[in-house]
Amino acid sequence: MAWIATVPYEEATGRLKQLYDRVKGPDDNVDNIMMSHSLRPHSMEGHMALYKYVLHHTANQVPKWFLETLGVWVSHQNKCDYCVQHHFAGLKRLLQDDEKADGIWRAVMAGDIESLPLEPKQKEAVRYAKKLTEAPASLVEEDITRLRDAGYSDGEILEINQVSAYFAYANRTVLGLGCSTDGDILGLSPNNSENPDDWSHR
Template sequence: MAWIETVEYEDATGKLKRLYDRVKGPDNNVDNIMMMHSLRPHSMEGHMAIYKYVLHHSGNTLPKWFLETLGVWVSALNRCNYCVEHHFNGLKRLLQDDARADAIRAAIEARDPAAAPLDAAQQKAMDYARLLTEAPWDLTAAHVADLREAGFTDGEILEINQVSAYFSYANRTVLGLGCSTEGDILGLSPNNSDDPDDWNHS
């Protein structure tokens, strides 16, 4: 499951056990990406907080399925199959349109988001996320102005930026430590967006 030692749920004690109890899903299942942090529970706490606040917070105004789409896109660009599989399942569940979700994934796998069934503004966000992932040094104020002209508010531009940046962090956690999906339940997420401190996965 990993290239470093991790602590299983049944062996956890103290702060780690308390954190596991906050993030666990059915049958005490803890996602492997969280278990990567088990030797340093404070970094798990930080990771989970930014994940919940960036992707699953009621203060966001962009649709959660589209934020998940950005996450799948960034993860595909970073060749992080773990995050692609987890978050595509989440995207599919949220979108409740399997054919559209599959078409989005096919476009992502072809590295051709223009072929995805997304509107013009969402296409602009996908372009921004790609540049932020692959060549962030090339971004200029004009790219943000393009998003604004496409209809996004500055707060929504921040959401696009933060979700895209978060997934590159998560991808590097997974890829750098050999995290696999073995034993994970795909597509679970902390769905109680009204309580940012509720990390329970369902």
């Protein structure tokens, strides 16, 4: 599950048990990325709050399935198969269009933005996420201008930025600690966007 020691759900006590109960899915399943924080529960709490607020918050205006698409793109760039698998399953569930989801998968695997079955403005957001992931110091104000010209508000640009940046963090957590998907249930997420404190995975 990870290269460092982790505390399984059935052995958790105190604050860790409380947090596990907040993030768990069916049959008390806790994703390995969250379990990797078990020796320092406060870092799990910080990670989960960031994840929920950036990707699953009712105040977001960019469609959640597209935010997940950005996450899959960034994760593939970073060669983080764990996040690619989890979040592609999530975007496919949210999109409810298997043909379009499969087209997204093929384009992401090929690293081909132009072949993504997305609107031009969404492709522009993927270009921004790609540049932010590959060469963040190369970004200039004109990159933001292109997103505005494509039709995004500054608040939506912030959402695109935060999701792309979050996945860079999540990818490095997974890759740096050797998390695997063994035992995970793919595609679950804290979908109750109306309640930012509801972290349960369903």
